[in-house]
Amino acid sequence: MRAQLARVDAVIVQAVIAGALSFSHLHDLAEAAGQGDWKAWAYPVSVDLLLVAAWRRMREQQRAGKPAGGPRLWFLIALAASLGANIATAGLLDLNDIPASLRVVVAGWPAVAFFGGTLLAHTPRTPDAPTITVTPETDTEPALVPVPADAPDRDALSAPTAEPDPDPESPTTANAAPAAPAVTLPPALVDRAQALAEQHRATTGLAADPDAVRARLGLPPSMTASVAAHL
DSSP states (O other): OHHHHHHHHHHHHHHHHHHHHHHHHHHHHHHHTTOOTHHHHHHHHHHHHHHHHHHHHHHHHHHTTOOOHHHHHHHHHHHHHHHHHHHIIIIISOTTSOOHHHHHHHHHHHHHHHHHHHHHHHSOOOOOOOOOOOOOOOOSSOOOOOOOTTSOOOSOOOOOOOOOOOOTTOHHHHTOOOOOOOOOOOHHHHHHHHHHHHHHHHHHSSOOOHHHHHHHHTOOGGGHHHHHHTO
């Protein structure tokens, strides 16, 4: 933080020194060119104002992604006027004998500065295009994603529903057909069935229902006995 403040202070000091020296040189040149009294003090103000206005407008155009040729031209004109005054008062020009051409330039500067400032101030600014936010549409119903048969099941199997034992003397039980012989399951289905049963036991603490395991495996009801034989 202190280093940043030191850098900012150094920049401000340099700007004040440069501004004061340039202001003084412009005043001396204007006074030597025949512009006395308050007119000599108005020239550096005019040059500095045009310089700042052109710089700000140039930065605005560049941030907006637009060409900044006009503001850059007026910035260079104001910079040339300031730099020229600094060089002219460095001993390369006799201030007691100013050339007539330089007197004409100094006398015509107010009109040039006014013209440039008017163009910078009244050039229409094109507003930036509004930003349109597009919200993607979402379906009201979630899409169904197919799950492969060998994918691990994260939901616990439902607990088996207790059913009353059939009456041994009931005619339906007595006349019931003998159960179909158990069909041998492939090793992959056996491992899958045992994994589902173990997962259900670890989740609920109860033994898995063979019919529920058979339904999870996608087998027909006739395979319930075969599934139960491996549980």
